[in-house]
Amino acid sequence: MFMKAKLKNKKICKNCEEPIASKYTYCKICFRIKQKKEATQNKKRSESRGNRIREDARRRYLASGLSRECVVCKYFKHFDVCHIKDVCSFSEEDLISEINNLSNLVALCKNHHWELDRDMLEKKDRIKIKRHLEKRKK
Secondary structure, X not given: OHHHHHHHOOEEOOOOOOEEOOOOOOOHHHHHHHHHHHHHHHHHXXXXXXXXXXXXXXXXXXHHOOOOOOOOOOOOOOOEXXXXXXXXXXXXXXXXXXXXXXXXXXXXXXXXXXXXXXXXXXXXXHHHHHHHHHHHHO
């Protein structure tokens, strides 16, 4: 009788229907699984947005007919389309077209792109990029 009275006060997990304390909706195991699933979905959403931004940036840059060589070292066999202003500095509400405006895109080789992302570009290389962008505006 005591056991039945105790179970009446408890709730049941929404997922596995195990008895749980009345203040919870899920048991510990189901709650952890739910948290991991939500975290994975959020990560996938942010990754897919990043992929869309990068793909759109490359498409816009190639369609513009701008130089297809590194602005700094003139390497032309392969180039990355780089964002001058970091993508993460834009809010979630900003449009991809704003992020990928041609004034925010520049072609760099893999090495200079890596250095730009880590704020390790030499001053003379930064000046080259700045001058290149100023020439494009004219």
